[in-house]
Structure formats: structure tokens, C-alpha cells
Amino acid sequence: MDRVIQFSNVSLAIGGRHILDDINIDIARGEFVAIVGPSGCGKTTLLRLLAGLAAPSSGEILLDGTPVRAPRQDVAVVFQDYGKALLPWRTASGNIALALEAMNVPRDQWPARIAELLATMGLERDGDKRPGEMSGGMQQRLQIARCLAQQPGVLLMDEPFGALDAITRQLLQDEVLALAERTGMTVFFVTHDLEEAIYLGNRVVALNASPGRVARTFPIDLPHPRDQLSTREHPTFLELRHDLFSFIKGGTGK
Amino acid sequence: MNQAAPLRQPIRAARPLPVDLRPFLLPLAVVGLAEVMALLFVPADSFSLAAPHQIAVEFARMLVDGTFLVRTLETLGAAMAGLALGGLLGLAAGVMLGLSEAADKVTSMTVEVLRPMPPTALIPLSLLVFGFGLTMEIAIVAFTTIWPVLVLGRAAVRETEPRLMEVAKVLRMSFFRRLTRIVIPGAIPRIFVAFRLAAAIALIVSVTVEIVANPRGLGYGMMLSSQALRPATAFAFLVWIAIVGWGFNRVLILVERHLFGGLQGDAR
Ligand SMILES: Nc1ncnc2c1ncn2[C@@H]1O[C@H](COP(=O)(O)OP(=O)(O)OP(=O)(O)O)[C@@H](O)[C@H]1O
Ligand SMILES: [Mg+2]
Numbered sequence: 001m002d003r004v005i006q007f008s009n010v011s012l013a014i015g016g017r018h019i020l021d022d023i024n025i026d027i028a029r030g031e032f033v034a035i036v037g038p039s040g041c042g043k044t045t046l047l048r049l050l051a052g053l054a055a056p057s058s059g060e061i062l063l064d065g066t067p068v069r070a071p072r073q074d075v076a077v078v079f080q081d082y083g084k085a086l087l088p089w090r091t092a093s094g095n096i097a098l099a100l101e102a103m104n105v106p107r108d109q110w111p112a113r114i115a116e117l118l119a120t121m122g123l124e125r126d127g128d129k130r131p132g133e134m135s136g137g138m139q140q141r142l143q144i145a146r147c148l149a150q151q152p153g154v155l156l157m158d159e160p161f162g163a164l165d166a167i168t169r170q171l172l173q174d175e176v177l178a179l180a181e182r183t184g185m186t187v188f189f190v191t192h193d194l195e196e197a198i199y200l201g202n203r204v205v206a207l208n209a210s211p212g213r214v215a216r217t218f219p220i221d222l223p224h225p226r227d228q229l230s231t232r233e234h235p236t237f238l239e240l241r242h243d244l245f246s247f248i249k250g251g252t253g254k
Numbered sequence: 255m256n257q258a259a260p261l262r263q264p265i266r267a268a269r270p271l272p273v274d275l276r277p278f279l280l281p282l283a284v285v286g287l288a289e290v291m292a293l294l295f296v297p298a299d300s301f302s303l304a305a306p307h308q309i310a311v312e313f314a315r316m317l318v319d320g321t322f323l324v325r326t327l328e329t330l331g332a333a334m335a336g337l338a339l340g341g342l343l344g345l346a347a348g349v350m351l352g353l354s355e356a357a358d359k360v361t362s363m364t365v366e367v368l369r370p371m372p373p374t375a376l377i378p379l380s381l382l383v384f385g386f387g388l389t390m391e392i393a394i395v396a397f398t399t400i401w402p403v404l405v406l407g408r409a410a411v412r413e414t415e416p417r418l419m420e421v422a423k424v425l426r427m428s429f430f431r432r433l434t435r436i437v438i439p440g441a442i443p444r445i446f447v448a449f450r451l452a453a454a455i456a457l458i459v460s461v462t463v464e465i466v467a468n469p470r471g472l473g474y475g476m477m478l479s480s481q482a483l484r485p486a487t488a489f490a491f492l493v494w495i496a497i498v499g500w501g502f503n504r505v506l507i508l509v510e511r512h513l514f515g516g517l518q519g520d521a522r
């Protein structure tokens with residue numbers, strides 16, 4: 001297996017409190033892994049460790065075989081609160097330019113790259129809008145477009161669609177799936193929506209709360225490409241849904 | 255809808271005048287009253303008070319003969335130069351202290367001690383060091399305007415959205431780029447407010463320094479007329495200084511609206 005991400009015996013304690021305990025997860029290149037678990041179990045914390053925004057108390061996270069010590073440009077992060085993650089004073093194009101500049105892309109290539117990235121996320125007509133003039137869905141598309149400007153090998157997403165309405169959420173789910181398939185990105189997707197996790201993931205990792213531990217891993221054997229109607233009605237989907245729901249219910253009920 | 259409109263029309267109040275004159279009622283009344291009082295109680299050659307019409311004549315004279323122009327340029331020049339110097343120093347310090355908690359710990363007590371020092375207290379020392387003239391005035395204005403810009407700039411920088419700083423980390427932006435792409439642009443609307451406050455202070459300090467010590471500008475003009483026992487001239491200066499102060503602030507507000515008017519709403 002071509003391993004991109006490896007959590008080995010990762011633990012994190014803050015002020016004597018165990019937040020994550022002995023996490024072991026291996027993720028293969030191009031895999032789409034969904035992380036689920038009850039609120040406060042440490043999903044965001046796990047993602048931040050992987051992003052290099054925080055360091056574990058013990059254990060190690062390897063990315064392409066090298067330990068994560070700081071953020072890397074080939075690892076992009078989509079934050080849930082798109083309203084805070086975008087520069088409100090810059091246009092959509094300007095927000096993408098922020099990433100292009102950080103990536104040291106020559107300035108004369110910016111217009112073409114920006115146009116291409118905007119088009120990828122269906123924002124071709126919105127380049128001159130400021131985030132404040134865009135809907136939540138558009139803002140989240142913009143944040144994803146900015147992440148794609150990093151040409152990431154790994155995309156980390158923290159409940160990216162949690163604040164969106166159901167229809168926008170489904171549209172974006174399909175777009176992210178298509179994007180992952182096209183680019184071969186590895187996606188680490190945190191969500192509290194179990195159905196979303198099954199719909200998107202090749203694998204769903206369920207965490208336990210206090211301290212956060214890997215409770216169980218569910219391989220998702222659903223055909224690709226996925227489809228909002230047929231996939232969600234697929235017998236395997238329903239079976240997984242049943243298993244995951246009863247597992248989570250049992251796991252947190254204890 | 256179409257039918258309701260004509261019905262509603264007559265109910266509406268009379269068409270409002272293009273300019274609302276009500277704010278002018280009070281000053282006009284005061285001036286009128288002063289004129290009457292002066293007529294009754296103040297001799298025309300008084301050394302302490304003057305009638306509004308005498309003030310108006312002096313005002314017109316100094317407006318036309320260039321007195322106001324020259325003295326206003328002197329005062330505004332010193333105020334602006336002092337503001338530029340003090341504002342830039344205050345901004346640089348404010349940004350640095352906003353970014354570095356350690357630097358803030360080291361300096362905060364010093365800042366708190368220096369900040370409330372009255373600008374007039376600096377006049378004797380400043381005279382000693384710089385002598386009379388433009389330099390000492392600029393120095394005092396600069397010293398006074400450092401603080402509001404420093405304190406407000408520091409607060410603005412501290413309130414940079416933490417999520418944006420994380421975005422910067424994920425993008426591995428250099429310190430300089432974080433500063434110029436995220437911290438400063440995010441703080442700019444509030445930095446401008448700080449400069450506007452500092453500008454008002456700069457004008458006050460300039461005029462004060464001129465009245466107390468420095469033989470130049472509007473403050474000195476007013477001081478001279480008072481010493482020459484010409485109340486009408488002194489009053490005319492006073493009115494002019496009020497107009498300059500008001501106009502100055504108006505301009506700054508307009509500039510601020512023009513630059514950030516559309517933005518502040520969705521920025522914060
Ligand atoms: N900087 C911190 N200092 C102290 N405790 C923290 C810190 N960050 C997170 N925690 C704690 O760690 C635990 C896990 O938080 P985390 O945000 O990772 O949970 P989560 O699974 O993402 O929850 P949610 O689904 O609500 O987003 C929580 O109990 C939280 O209080
Ligand atoms: Mg979270």
C-alpha cells in the first residue's frame with residue numbers, strides 16, 4: 001500500500017486532560033477518509049495535528065514518510081468557518097491570489113490560474129465579488145478554490161459543509177468527490193454527518209469521545225461514481241448507515 | 255398600488271427644503287442676542303468684548319488680506335508634519351506591540367506613564383532643545399499623536415482574525431507577507447480612525463503651543479490680538495479656528511468614508 005499519511009501512537013494532552021489517545025490510522029494515496037465522532041471527541045484537533053498547526057504530546061504523524069512538524073504547502077486545509085477564513089477586503093480573485101503569491105507562482109501566470117480555479121469551482125462569474133457579496137456556498141467554493149491553488153496532494157476538510165443548506169451541501173459533496181477523483185488527491189474529511197461520511201468516503205473512521213480514540217473503521221464498499229439518489233438507496237449504503245448509526249449510538253450511550 | 259399612490263400624496267408633509275436650516279437656528283439666535291447685548295452694554299471701543307458685526311468685519315478683513323491663509327498654513331503645516339511623524343512612529347510601534355506579546359510586556363508600563371503626559375508640559379523642555387519655531391511645534395505634536403495611534407493600532411493588530419493567521423500558516427507565508435497581506439489591511443480601517451483622532455489632537459496641540467509659546471500660526475495670531483487689546487480680531491480668529499477644525503475633521507471623515515465606507519459593513 002502506498003501510504004501517504006500515518007498516525008502512529010499519536011496522543012495529545014492539554015493541561016493534564018487527554019484529548020487524543022493512541023491514535024493509529026494509515027491512509028493510502030488517493031484515499032478519501034471520513035472521520036466521524038461525537039462533538040468534542042477531537043476530530044478538529046486530529047486534523048490540526050495533521051495540518052501541522054499543533055503538535056502531539058507523543059507519537060508521530062508521517063506525511064510521505066516525513067514527520068509533520070509544521071504546515072506544508074502541499075497540504076491544504078478547508079476550514080468550516082469560511083466567513084473567517086477568507087480576506088473580506090479582497091475579491092474572490094484576490095483571495096485566490098493570496099495562495100498563488102504564497103506559492104511563489106509568477107505574477108504573469110496569476111490571471112490564467114485564477115480564471116481556471118474559479119471555473120473549477122463554478123465561480124467564473126464571481127471573480128470580482130468580495131466574500132461579503134457571496135452566499136455561504138459560494139464562499140466555501142472560494143475557499144476550496146484557494147486550497148486548490150496550492151495544488152495539494154492532501155486536502156484536509158473540517159466539517160466544510162456543516163453550515164450550508166442541504167441542497168448546496170449535496171452539490172458540493174459531488175464536486176469534491178469529482179475533484180478528488182480527477183486530481184488523485186488524498187482527502188481527510190471531518191464531519192459529524194454520518195450519511196455524508198458514508199457517501200463520500202472510501203473508509204469511515206469513527207472516534208470515541210474523552211479521550212478521543214479510534215473506535216472502529218468501516219470500509220465503504222460502494223461503487224464509484226457516487227450518485228446522490230442511487231448511492232443513498234444502495235443496499236450497502238443502507239446497511240452501512242444502519243451499522244454506523246447503531247455503533248455511534250451504542251458507543252456514546254455507554 | 256397604482257390607485258393608492260395618488261391618495262397618499264396629499265397626506266405627505268410639504269416637500270422638504272433641499273438644505274435643512276434648523277441646525278442654523280441656534281447659532282443665529284446666539285449671534286442676534288449677542289448683537290443686542292453688545293449694543294446695550296458694550297461700548298464700541300471696548301478692550302474686552304466686541305459686537306458680532308465688529309467681529310464679522312475683522313473676519314472679512316483677515317480672510318481677504320491673507321492673514322488667515324498664512325497663519326492657517328503655518329498651523330496646519332506644523333500639525334500635519336507632527337502628525338505624520340508621530341503617527342508613523344506610533345503605527346510602527348503599535349503594530350510591533352500588537353504582534354509581539356513579549357515586546358508589549360516590556361513596554362506597556364512605559365507607554366502608560368508617557369501617554370497621559372499633558373502636551374503643554376513639554377513646551378519648556380522643547381523650547382530649550384529646539385528653540386522657537388516650526389521644529390519645536392512639530393516635536394510636541396509628534397510626541398502627543400504617537401499615543402492614540404499606538405494604542406488603537408496595537409488593538410487593531412491584536413484583533414486580527416486568528417483563522418486568517420492559520421490560513422497564513424498553512425500557506426507558509428513569510429512574516430513580512432503576513433504583515434502586509436493580512437495584518438495591516440485588516441487593521442487599516444481602525445488605523446485610519448486612529449489617525450483621524452490623532453489629527454484632531456494635532457490641531458489642538460499646535461494651536462495651544464502657538465498660544466503659549468511659539469510665535470507663529472493661528473494661536474499666535476489670536477494671542478497677538480488679545481495683547482493688542484483688539485477683542486474683535488481675537489474673536490474673529492476664534493471663529494476661524496473653529497471653522498478650520500470642523501472643516502478638517504469633515505474632510506477626514508469624507509476620506510474615510512470614501513476609502514472604507516463600503517467595506518466596514520461586511521468586514522466586521
Ligand atoms: N487549545 C485547546 N486547549 C484546551 N482544550 C482544547 C483545545 N482545543 C481543543 N480542546 C478540547 O479538545 C477536545 C476536542 O476538541 P475538538 O475541537 O477537536 O472536537 P471536535 O471533535 O472537532 O468537536 P466538534 O464536532 O464539536 O467540532 C474538546 O474537549 C476541546 O474542549
Ligand atoms: Mg470540530
